[in-house]
Amino acid sequence: MNPTPLLEVHDIYAGYQVDLDILRGVSLDVQSGEIVCVIGPNGAGKSTVFKALYGFVPVREGSVLFGGQDITNIRPQEALKAGITIVPQLRSVFPQMTVRENLELGMYLEPNQTRVNERIRYIFELFPRLAERAKQNAGTMSGGEQRMLEIGRALMWEPQLMLMDEPSAGLAPLITKNIFESVRRLNEEIGLTVLMIEQNARQGLEISHRGYVLELGQNSYAGTGRELLANPEVRRAFLGG
Numbered sequence: 001m002n003p004t005p006l007l008e009v010h011d012i013y014a015g016y017q018v019d020l021d022i023l024r025g026v027s028l029d030v031q032s033g034e035i036v037c038v039i040g041p042n043g044a045g046k047s048t049v050f051k052a053l054y055g056f057v058p059v060r061e062g063s064v065l066f067g068g069q070d071i072t073n074i075r076p077q078e079a080l081k082a083g084i085t086i087v088p089q090l091r092s093v094f095p096q097m098t099v100r101e102n103l104e105l106g107m108y109l110e111p112n113q114t115r116v117n118e119r120i121r122y123i124f125e126l127f128p129r130l131a132e133r134a135k136q137n138a139g140t141m142s143g144g145e146q147r148m149l150e151i152g153r154a155l156m157w158e159p160q161l162m163l164m165d166e167p168s169a170g171l172a173p174l175i176t177k178n179i180f181e182s183v184r185r186l187n188e189e190i191g192l193t194v195l196m197i198e199q200n201a202r203q204g205l206e207i208s209h210r211g212y213v214l215e216l217g218q219n220s221y222a223g224t225g226r227e228l229l230a231n232p233e234v235r236r237a238f239l240g241g
């Protein structure tokens, strides 16, 4: 039997307006040490799942458990304290601040500067490219480097779970490959648990242990990354044949 999942989402209903549910019964779980990918067409509600988990959108029904604790409708800062960190879909680095300053912001809740410096050293070991650019303004870096910085920043606060909304958004295919490779490496080397939302279904599933397909705010398919990649209906609908 599987151990208790790190994250459990039970049949949630959520939306932006009181009378309009965008998510109408979404369930998923993530085991510690897994990469799990949610795929689905544009407008399916993938980003809404991400926002509902982090308290940006109210959950009206159903529940979210993290480490067995009920965290339904948790506030973003509480989610961070609980060990959940996010890499949002839209660019979120502060362009006029240096790479190092952006990393420090990832740990703004930490009063101990020595601890912050230790974490920055650690992130620089994981991503030597960021170390080379420590003093450079983040806005002058390439899209892929900025995405790497966002991942580095998300790792500052030693998260138990990293939520990523379309890490490949706006990146060229080769850069996307690098970013996915970094996620896979972090999972293998430091056991980072990741819940990723991806429009880029094939590449997302290729690095994922398991995946879920979301359509019209509901679950449609679920399986291991391999099963979904091999499923004829999923292939036809989401993987281009």
Ligand SMILES: Nc1ncnc2c1ncn2[C@@H]1O[C@H](COP(=O)(O)OP(=O)(O)O)[C@@H](O)[C@H]1O
Residues within 6 Å of the ligand: 016, 017, 022, 040, 041, 042, 043, 044, 045, 046, 047, 048, 049
């Ligand atoms: N801020 C918002 N206010 C109202 N409706 C929204 C908002 N953001 C997204 N939606 C709607 O929610 C639905 C799902 O959107 P989203 O979760 O962003 O889909 P996906 O990420 O799968 O492309 C869409 O119909 C979209 O128009």
Ligand SMILES: [Mg+2]
Residues within 6 Å of the ligand: 046, 047, 048, 089, 166
């Ligand atoms: Mg989205």
